[in-house]
Amino acid sequence: MLLITICVGSSCSLRGSDELASELFRLIEKENLEGLVDIVGAFCMDACSKGVSVRVGEREFSGIRPEQAQAFFYSEVVPRIKTKIAPRNTDKSPATPPCGKEGPS
Ligand code: FES
Numbered sequence: 001m002l003l004i005t006i007c008v009g010s011s012c013s014l015r016g017s018d019e020l021a022s023e024l025f026r027l028i029e030k031e032n033l034e035g036l037v038d039i040v041g042a043f044c045m046d047a048c049s050k051g052v053s054v055r056v057g058e059r060e061f062s063g064i065r066p067e068q069a070q071a072f073f074y075s076e077v078v079p080r081i082k083t084k085i086a087p088r089n090t091d092k093s094p095a096t097p098p099c100g101k102e103g104p105s
Pocket of ligand 1: 008010
């Protein structure tokens with residue numbers, strides 16, 4: 001699961017961390033990504049002067065404004081979610097039967 005941490009400290013709250021979180025939740029639902037990404041709050045992430053601080057996985061961002069939520073989501077969140085999804089087996093051939101059980105001949 002990809003974790004998004006949004007600072008809810010006083011400075012980031014004044015700059016719209018609640019609105020940013022709400023919009024990111026809405027986008028996660030819109031894209032049916034529940035269960036693949038989660039959002040948690042954190043107190044001061046030591047970048048107060050730059051705007052809302054956000055961590056996506058291990059990468060930290062600062063100065064994110066609520067009105068940038070959609071662009072941020074599609075450029076920084078979605079690609080990281082996709083890299084965490086294991087590749088699916090697209091092989092359409094039938095499963096190999098157990099050894100010695102080839103079926104009637
Ligand atoms: S209050 Fe958010 S980084 Fe300090």
